[in-house]
Amino acid sequence: MALSRLASELKKKRPFERVEDEAYLNLVRTAQWLQHDTERLLRPYGLSEATYNVLRILRGVQSDGALGLPSLEVASRMVTRVPDITRLVDRLIKRGWVERTRTDADRRVVLVSITGKGLEVLKELDGPLVNCVVRQMSKLTQAELIELNRLLEKARDGLTPPCEEENEKQPEADL
Amino acid sequence: MALSRLASELKKKRPFERVEDEAYLNLVRTAQWLQHDTERLLRPYGLSEATYNVLRILRGVQSDGALGLPSLEVASRMVTRVPDITRLVDRLIKRGWVERTRTDADRRVVLVSITGKGLEVLKELDGPLVNCVVRQMSKLTQAELIELNRLLEKARDGLTPPCEEENEKQPEADL
DNA sequence: ACACAATAGATGTTAAAACATATATTTTGT
DNA sequence: ACAAAATATATGTTTTAACATCTATTGTGT
Numbered sequence: 001m002a003l004s005r006l007a008s009e010l011k012k013k014r015p016f017e018r019v020e021d022e023a024y025l026n027l028v029r030t031a032q033w034l035q036h037d038t039e040r041l042l043r044p045y046g047l048s049e050a051t052y053n054v055l056r057i058l059r060g061v062q063s064d065g066a067l068g069l070p071s072l073e074v075a076s077r078m079v080t081r082v083p084d085i086t087r088l089v090d091r092l093i094k095r096g097w098v099e100r101t102r103t104d105a106d107r108r109v110v111l112v113s114i115t116g117k118g119l120e121v122l123k124e125l126d127g128p129l130v131n132c133v134v135r136q137m138s139k140l141t142q143a144e145l146i147e148l149n150r151l152l153e154k155a156r157d158g159l160t161p162p163c164e165e166e167n168e169k170q171p172e173a174d175l
Numbered sequence: 176m177a178l179s180r181l182a183s184e185l186k187k188k189r190p191f192e193r194v195e196d197e198a199y200l201n202l203v204r205t206a207q208w209l210q211h212d213t214e215r216l217l218r219p220y221g222l223s224e225a226t227y228n229v230l231r232i233l234r235g236v237q238s239d240g241a242l243g244l245p246s247l248e249v250a251s252r253m254v255t256r257v258p259d260i261t262r263l264v265d266r267l268i269k270r271g272w273v274e275r276t277r278t279d280a281d282r283r284v285v286l287v288s289i290t291g292k293g294l295e296v297l298k299e300l301d302g303p304l305v306n307c308v309v310r311q312m313s314k315l316t317q318a319e320l321i322e323l324n325r326l327l328e329k330a331r332d333g334l335t336p337p338c339e340e341e342n343e344k345q346p347e348a349d350l
Numbered sequence: 351a352c353a354c355a356a357t358a359g360a361t362g363t364t365a366a367a368a369c370a371t372a373t374a375t376t377t378t379g380t
Numbered sequence: 381a382c383a384a385a386a387t388a389t390a391t392g393t394t395t396t397a398a399c400a401t402c403t404a405t406t407g408t409g410t
Contacts, residue, residue: 005328011252013239018305019320020312024209025254026327028224031206032255034199036337048366049203064188071389077186079200080207083368086390091366108375108388130193137195139333140326145194148326151319152201153180158314162211223396247358258398261360266396283358283405 023155034136041132045121051092053078055122058098058114068101068113081162097121198330209311216307220296226267228253230297233273233289243276243288256337272296 006026007015016022035049042052057077061069069077075085082088089112092098097118101111114122137145181201182190191197210224217227232252236244244252250260257263264287267273272293276286289297312320 004324005331006324010254012235018309019317019324020308023312023315023320023323023327024213024308026324026331027202027206028210029254030327030331030334031202033331033334033337035203036256037334038199050366060187072387079185079204081211084366087366106376106388110389133195133199134193136334137198137330139329140198142194144326144329145198147322148198148330149179149181149194149201151315151323151326152198152205154314154319155312155323156180156201156205156208159205159208159212159311162208225396245358259396262396281358281406285359 037136038129038132041128042125045125046095047121047125050078050080050082050088052125053080054088054092054112055097055114055118058112059119059122062114068099068111070109071112074112076163092118212311213304213307216303217300220300221270222296222300225253225255225257225263227300228255229263229267229287230272230289230293233287234294234297237289243274243286245284246287249287251338267293 001015003012003015004022006022006029009029010025016025039049042048047055054074057074058068071085071089074089075082089098089100093100095117097115099113099115101113103109103111140148176190178187178190179197181197181204184204185200191200214224217223222230229249232249233243246260246264249264250257264273264275268275270292272290274288274290276288278284278286315323
């Protein structure tokens with residue numbers, strides 16, 4: 001039996017025992033290749049995927065009229081889990097791309113907002129980023145991309161979101 | 176137009192402009208959820224996905240008769256890129272799960288091999304790990320998993336492997 | 351044989367991720 | 381109104397990732 005591409009890449013002698021194992025590894029490997037490629041584009045601008053994601057979120061909401069978002073709200077909208085949004089924002093502030101503003105209504109909250117300088121960086125990156133992702137996906141047809149999206153969303157249906165796992169209620173013994 | 180599941184998760188107001196963008200983010204997000212879930216299983220054993228991967232590779236080759244593998248050969252067989260295999264192996268040595276052996280034929284090379292103790296840890300984990308990945312993929316049918324694998328491998332066809340990118344030959348001016 | 355390039359790993363250093371815990375503020379229940 | 385719980389963010393600490401650089405050894409070409 002011929003080995004799959006993945007099995008060959010990993011120099012495995014035997015095929016995978018379960019198609020589930022193969023799916024897991026294909027997913028992780030493909031995502032990492034994509035991210036590594038994208039980070040290579042972002043690094044010269046002093047951005048990582050995470051910090052870039054923060055800027056994109058803020059540009060989105062502010063273009064719809066919002067003044068900004070509370071830190072945790074930013075974190076909850078990110079593509080990947082970020083357990084330390086404070087220092088992620090710190091780095092962006094140091095660059096002058098975002099600001100923190102204490103709100104008066106609830107003084108616990110800080111609104112994080114993108115600055116003009118931040119918008120400029122994003123603008124510079126818009127074109128290159130679109131080219132990058134389109135190139136990355138260029139081997140798949142539109143129909144295949146749609147099917148891929150369907151399968152990935154369906155797969156996530158069976159997973160616990162990393163951000164909510166603290167709510168792992170144990171069966172709660174009667175008192 | 177109804178938003179995709181991903182767009183809703185990210186609280187986007189508008190659908191994605193390109194199906195490519197959506198595929199990229201779905202891939203990264205799904206992979207991260209999977210990995211986070213798996214690491215939660217491995218952590219109590221003192222393992223990360225990377226160190227676990229090293230042990231699996233070594234068990235594989237040694238069960239086929241090899242004495243071990245050179246560090247860089249281990250790195251090249253890993254699912255994800257590892258730019259610091261030395262200290263990854265260091266950590267496994269500290270736990271007593273692998274060993275380093277200098278070879279006489281080529282004294283630059285060290286053979287990394289899994290120990291009996293390492294094999295024991297893997298054995299303990301075999302069952303739980305299979306359960307974990309099968310559960311993770313349980314929303315997809317076998318046919319869907321096969322299709323997912325096909326799409327992911329096809330997508331990788333268009334990508335530069337992270338490990339080989341140093342060979343980015345610039346157009347090489349004539350001399 | 352000898353200079354030089356190539357290869358295999360190791361090391362130094364910086365930045366970022368991960369997790370637990372702390373502080374400040376607001377909300378809730380009585 | 382007030383103690384206690386909940387919320388929003390910040391901080392301290394440890395581990396790991398990432399990158400560049402360095403050493404030791406082997407291979408190559410003349």
